Amino acid sequence: MFNQIFEELHTSIISHGGLKVDIESRFQECFSRKKDTVIRSFLWDVPGFRRWRVTRMDAGEKLQVLNSVAYPNYSNDQPILGIDLLWFGKKEKLVAVLDFQPLIQNDHYLKRYFEGLKELKKNYPDFYSNKEMNLYDSKKYFSPWVLFYIGDGSNLKYSLVEVFLDFLDKYWLLGTISTENYKKLSPIEVNKLQLSYDRYNAKIDPAHGLFKSYFGKQWADDFVQNFLFPNCLIGD
Numbered sequence: 001m002f003n004q005i006f007e008e009l010h011t012s013i014i015s016h017g018g019l020k021v022d023i024e025s026r027f028q029e030c031f032s033r034k035k036d037t038v039i040r041s042f043l044w045d046v047p048g049f050r051r052w053r054v055t056r057m058d059a060g061e062k063l064q065v066l067n068s069v070a071y072p073n074y075s076n077d078q079p080i081l082g083i084d085l086l087w088f089g090k091k092e093k094l095v096a097v098l099d100f101q102p103l104i105q106n107d108h109y110l111k112r113y114f115e116g117l118k119e120l121k122k123n124y125p126d127f128y129s130n131k132e133m134n135l136y137d138s139k140k141y142f143s144p145w146v147l148f149y150i151g152d153g154s155n156l157k158y159s160l161v162e163v164f165l166d167f168l169d170k171y172w173l174l175g176t177i178s179t180e181n182y183k184k185l186s187p188i189e190v191n192k193l194q195l196s197y198d199r200y201n202a203k204i205d206p207a208h209g210l211f212k213s214y215f216g217k218q219w220a221d222d223f224v225q226n227f228l229f230p231n232c233l234i235g236d
């Protein structure tokens with residue numbers, strides 16, 4: 001599960017000029033104590049972005065994860081790309097969250113950056129489940145058009161790869177929208193908002209507990225603090 005999406009994501013990053021960045025070996029790959037689970041991470045230097053991370057976790061039938069977050073340069077106030085895909089094989093439960101994560105929620109900003117995502121929602125009504133988020137506040141850094149699916153993964157009417165590729169295409173298009181009649185957020189504001197996105201997520205991310213159970217507390221703290229959300233103390 002997610003192998004094809006993972007390959008497609010990397011191919012797409014490379015075709016947009018992305019170059020792999022070296023990361024500390026302890027984050028590149030880590031095996032669970034039982035050696036039946038592995039987590040691998042990747043960092044990309046992509047034109048227009050200050051950081052693009054990808055994490056893949058393979059716990060076999062129990063759990064598969066593909067998580068990726070792309071932070072645009074501070075001079076670019078476009079939404080953060082957020083991808084969180086989880087497959088609990090034994091239960092056949094899919095959690096799929098794909099969003100252009102808005103830095104702010106005002107109309108001017110949403111109008112500029114969300115036409116594409118809004119269109120997608122019409123094509124994939126299953127991802128408009130009206131399910132409430134339990135952990136996250138859906139009004140904080142999630143867009144009103146977030147593609148969000150929780151449920152029976154064998155029941156999806158369309159392929160997740162197709163949804164993913166459409167979604168990614170729309171995100172790349174954000175870089176080509178005309179700047180006419182739009183007042184951008186300043187780089188200082190973008191910096192502040194991206195940091196606050198990280199602080200919020202570092203605090204709330206359900207992944208920390210998951211990592212602790214597979215890889216131990218020390219590695220989990222280190223990974224969340226120094227790879228997923230650098231510069232944010234957990235519980236900050």
Ligand code: BLA
Nearest residue numbers: 055065067082083084097098099133134135136206207210
């Ligand atoms: C849910 N994400 C989850 C859950 C886990 C993770 C374990 C709970 C699933 C469940 O039991 O139902 C896992 N999150 C991870 C992992 C990483 C991570 C492994 O960050 C890191 C490698 N989460 C994101 C991003 C988005 C996101 C970028 O990291 C947005 C696109 C959203 N994850 C998200 C949402 C839920 C979720 C909305 C559902 C939780 C809720 O209902 O509030």
